[in-house]
Amino acid sequence: MTAQVETGSSPQAPEPEEESLAARLQRFVGRPSRPPVSAADPVNQPMVRHWCEAIGDGNPVYTDPQAAGASRHRGLVAPPTMLQVWNMPGLRPVPPLPGEDQLGELIGILDQAGYTAIVATNCEQEYARYLRPGDLLSATSMIEAISEEKRTALGSGYFINLHETYTDQRGEVVGTMMLRVLKFRPNERAESSPPAAPPRRPRPVVNDDNRFFWEGVGRGELLIQRCTGCARLRHPPRPMCPHCRSLEWDTRRSGGRGTVYSYVIPHHPPVPPFTYPHVVGLIELVEGTRLVSNVIDIDPAEVRIGMPVEVCFITVDDELVLPQFRPTVGNRER
Amino acid sequence: MAARFSDVEVGQSIPELQKEATTQTLVKFAGATGDFYQIHYDREFAQAAGLPDVILHGFLKKAFLAEAVSNWAGGPQRLRKLVAQYRGVDLPSRPGTQQLFTVRGTVTKKWEQDGERLVELQLEGVDTEGKVTTPGSAVVALAS
Numbered sequence: 001m002t003a004q005v006e007t008g009s010s011p012q013a014p015e016p017e018e019e020s021l022a023a024r025l026q027r028f029v030g031r032p033s034r035p036p037v038s039a040a041d042p043v044n045q046p047m048v049r050h051w052c053e054a055i056g057d058g059n060p061v062y063t064d065p066q067a068a069g070a071s072r073h074r075g076l077v078a079p080p081t082m083l084q085v086w087n088m089p090g091l092r093p094v095p096p097l098p099g100e101d102q103l104g105e106l107i108g109i110l111d112q113a114g115y116t117a118i119v120a121t122n123c124e125q126e127y128a129r130y131l132r133p134g135d136l137l138s139a140t141s142m143i144e145a146i147s148e149e150k151r152t153a154l155g156s157g158y159f160i161n162l163h164e165t166y167t168d169q170r171g172e173v174v175g176t177m178m179l180r181v182l183k184f185r186p187n188e189r190a191e192s193s194p195p196a197a198p199p200r201r202p203r204p205v206v207n208d209d210n211r212f213f214w215e216g217v218g219r220g221e222l223l224i225q226r227c228t229g230c231a232r233l234r235h236p237p238r239p240m241c242p243h244c245r246s247l248e249w250d251t252r253r254s255g256g257r258g259t260v261y262s263y264v265i266p267h268h269p270p271v272p273p274f275t276y277p278h279v280v281g282l283i284e285l286v287e288g289t290r291l292v293s294n295v296i297d298i299d300p301a302e303v304r305i306g307m308p309v310e311v312c313f314i315t316v317d318d319e320l321v322l323p324q325f326r327p328t329v330g331n332r333e334r
Numbered sequence: 335m336a337a338r339f340s341d342v343e344v345g346q347s348i349p350e351l352q353k354e355a356t357t358q359t360l361v362k363f364a365g366a367t368g369d370f371y372q373i374h375y376d377r378e379f380a381q382a383a384g385l386p387d388v389i390l391h392g393f394l395k396k397a398f399l400a401e402a403v404s405n406w407a408g409g410p411q412r413l414r415k416l417v418a419q420y421r422g423v424d425l426p427s428r429p430g431t432q433q434l435f436t437v438r439g440t441v442t443k444k445w446e447q448d449g450e451r452l453v454e455l456q457l458e459g460v461d462t463e464g465k466v467t468t469p470g471s472a473v474v475a476l477a478s
Binding site: 047050051053054055056057059072079080081082084085088089090091116117118119120121122123124125126127130154155186187 | 353359362363365366367368369370371373382383384385389392393394396397398400401404405411412413414415416417418419420421423477
């Protein structure tokens with residue numbers, strides 16, 4: 001059996017060095033991951049029994065001929081989720097012919113690039129019929145898709161979708177499987193290092209453009225950037241006035257009052273150290289500029305667009321002070 | 335008791351199935367499936383791959399989802415489709431640290447097609463801490 005290669009070029013052809021990893025990977029899409037394999041053993045009771053013992057499934061239609069005979073199946077059947085088991089190579093490696101083991105080559109490229117670990121992330125199986133002792137399966141497998149590099153909790157890597165089709169001794173499809181695996185570069189384990197400090201609230205990235213803002217916050221002042229060319233206010237801070245293109249600016253102190261222009265209540269995924277629910281609000285200041293902050297001191301369910309709020313400054317830790325907004329109380333002046 | 339199609343209601347829950355895998359379960363399952371990837375039985379290998387310990391096979395968790403469906407549907411049923419997402423890793427029980435894998439399910443749809451009475455279920459495999467590590471779904475054909 002020869003591997004079908006869409007391009008007609010040999011998969012062993014030397015690859016130009018400048019070709020990106022992503023491009024090299026994409027060339028595998030649409031190829032058979034390996035030649036079709038025939039099961040080493042037909043569907044059989046001993047393997048079914050071992051499987052049922054392993055998972056602790058006592059359903060008699062899998063192991064008790066009498067009970068199985070009296071069931072809708074009218075005889076023993078194999079657990080449907082054993083579908084992929086019959087064609088597993090196990091520890092009987094059959095050396096593939098050059099070019100036939102496309103999945104092996106793909107894995108090898110990723111291993112070399114440092115993506116050494118692999119886990120399955122998704123599986124979808126469809127069962128056309130239940131298998132019976134004596135069925136002899138063959139499997140074909142296709143590399144269906146390869147993702148861009150993705151960052152995951154386990155580490156950065158590539159998702160590979162494999163599609164397997166299982167046929168019986170009559171050539172009829174008995175089931176299919178889509179298996180998605182993540183081939184990833186494992187995160188470093190910080191086992192020997194001291195226990196990680198509890199997560200802190202993210203730090204603002206302070207640069208020459210926005211330093212005035214954060215220094216103001218540190219003094220308990222909410223400052224707004226003002227163009228000295230056209231006197232318009234702008235936020236967030238940036239070097240050039242979008243209206244008159246002046247690079248000259250100074251700042252003006254905000255009175256700290258405004259309204260909730262819009263808001264969201266994030267729920268998922270939870271990110272430490274934030275507590276949930278909380279309100280992320282886009283606050284429109286009386287002066288006209290808007291800034292993203294939190295609305296605090298209120299039940300999130302009570303927050304409304306347009307509600308009046310006023311700034312307060314909270315000390316998060318010994319390095320960080322943040323402007324936050326809470327409902328305006330009465331006519332208190334700040 | 336087998337579930338009867340006429341009695342099944344969208345929104346109803348199926349009985350929870352609680353499973354516990356030990357390292358012995360993982361070894362047995364490796365042999366039963368022919369999946370000898372070492373992250374399922376060699377702790378050092380698993381840790382080198384960035385994992386906290388050996389982890390349950392995805393196919394084992396999928397089998398647990400299927401078992402919950404079969405137990406509810408009863409003997410005379412046919413599983414037509416099973417979907418599992420391995421969103422989080424699950425660890426085996428160790429002496430002193432029990433790890434349970436609980437399968438919950440809810441009926442999301444029922445319909446008849448080509449003479450079959452089909453029910454779709456939304457499933458979730460939940461770890462000891464209550465985190466849904468293995469969401470999934472199933473389609474099962476009921477007898478009546």
